Amino acid sequence: MDPHRSPRRRRVLAAAATGLAAAAGAVFAVGTADAASTLGASAAATGRYFGTAVAAYKLSDATYSGILDREFTSVTPENEMKWDATEPTQGTFSFGSADQIVAQAKAIGAKVRGHALAWHSQQPGWAQNLSGTALRNAMVNHVTQVATHYKGQIDSWDVVNEAFADGGSGARRDSNLQRTGNDWIEVAFRTARAADPGAKLCYNDYNTDGQNAKSNAVYAMVQDFKARGVPIDCVGFQSHFNSASPLPSDYQANLQRFANLGVDVQITELDIEGSGTAQANSYAAAVRACLAVTRCNGITVWGIRDSDSWRASGTPLLFDSSGNKKPAYTAALDALNGGTTTPTTPTTPTTPTSPPPTSSSPPPPTGSGCTATISLNQWNGGFVATVRVTAGSARIGGWTVGVTLPSGSAVSNSWNAQASGTSFSNVAYNGSVNAGASTEFGFQGTGTGPTAASCTAR
DSSP states (O other): OOOOOOTTOOOEEOSOHHHHHHOTTOOOEESSHHHHHSHHHHHHTTTOEEEEEEOGGGTTOHHHHHHHHHHOSEEEESSTTSHHHHOSBTTBOOOHHHHHHHHHHHHTTOEEEEEEEEESSSOOHHHHTOOHHHHHHHHHHHHHHHHHHTTTTOSEEEEEEOOBOSSSSOOBOOOTTGGGOTTHHHHHHHHHHHHOTTSEEEEEESSOSSSSHHHHHHHHHHHHHHHHTOOOOEEEEOOEEOSSSOOOTTHHHHHHHHHTTTOEEEEEEEEEOOOHHHHHHHHHHHHHHHHHSTTEEEEEESOSBGGGSTTGGGOOSSBOTTSOBOHHHHHHHHHHTTOOOOOOOOOSOOOOOSSOOBOOSSOOOSSSSEEEEEEEEEETTEEEEEEEEEEOSSOBSOEEEEEOOOTTOEEEEEESSEEETTEEEOOTTTSOBOTTOEEEEEEEEESOOOSOEEEEEO
16 A cells, blocks of 8 residues: 655654554554644555545635645545536536646645546436447446546546445346446446556445445455456445444444455545534544555545535534534544544444435424425536435325426436426335434436425325
């Protein structure tokens, strides 16, 4: 594992390497105050990066960019490298916003994680309308062109994102890409290797943080790829947690079993809903788990401030909406520096569902219906909306949410809901919501996103 080279990195005297591998809580003697005072510098002292997801349009925000430049040694474009952003019209590529993020990363000496070359979601409309050989050829061309454009500039690519189904089947997700043939993931990885031989190639998914049917299926795929020489270098674990789906007790063991296959493991989209001590303990536990696995070479949090999060109402990040450090930040930094405070780790394994339900804000309605609130991730020309449906004083058996889009805006795709125009209804696994509890779905679109939603219970 090569240490990340950053202008902020300083010399560090550490405990023996065997002690680091054996225990997440190994204590490091830091040579300068700077090496212990930021997330990126402290991670670099152990040969790792500490990164964040970045939105190009927020780089002009002085507070946002100031935290980015000071704290992080890796950046992941949040939406700017996805298919709809980079190839809005077939064969016509647009890299401006993604190039802006890459340039900022270079300016601060940070790595870049490319996200994501092939995914069933956030496809441009023209790709959604293709199938079979035409879609396969379009995917290969897209992977080739994007990876070639950034050749030599990307540390790790999420080549394929979220290709396995939720639930206990362990099956591949039914998608237009999957319907081109079961070898589509292998083809994407081989194509990426040919286009950018120097980048690490990763598979990335959620709800795979502990051992369950989904993570077992991903494990079997990686094992098969390694056996057959399919180029795969790393596996990304998104790690979206909350009180209903906490960090599982076998998190470290799960990372280790993948590492034992001969791949790097990375925590790629870490956010933990909550506040105070409980949130801080969970962040410390996640960091310590990575430190305990030699081939866990980096951690990325999915956003900088709580207000930048796709789950903003759950306040899941390390900085509050004003840019102040939270207790979770202190706990993560302490863990990186080998602090001796032992966090409280959840002891009951939980197999999360997608998306994880939550009983946090907004407050449930006083009646027996439901409410819906929107967290909006807006960028120039597009948006992703995450909608939280909360049951009232009685359990609901189904729900329908309506939104009103500004003129000129349109929905391009959705997940965890059945969409009909701007009306969204539950799917089989998330219609039943207990009194006061919540579930979430999302949709992506062009133009400006909605800010309010109505909910009708069934």
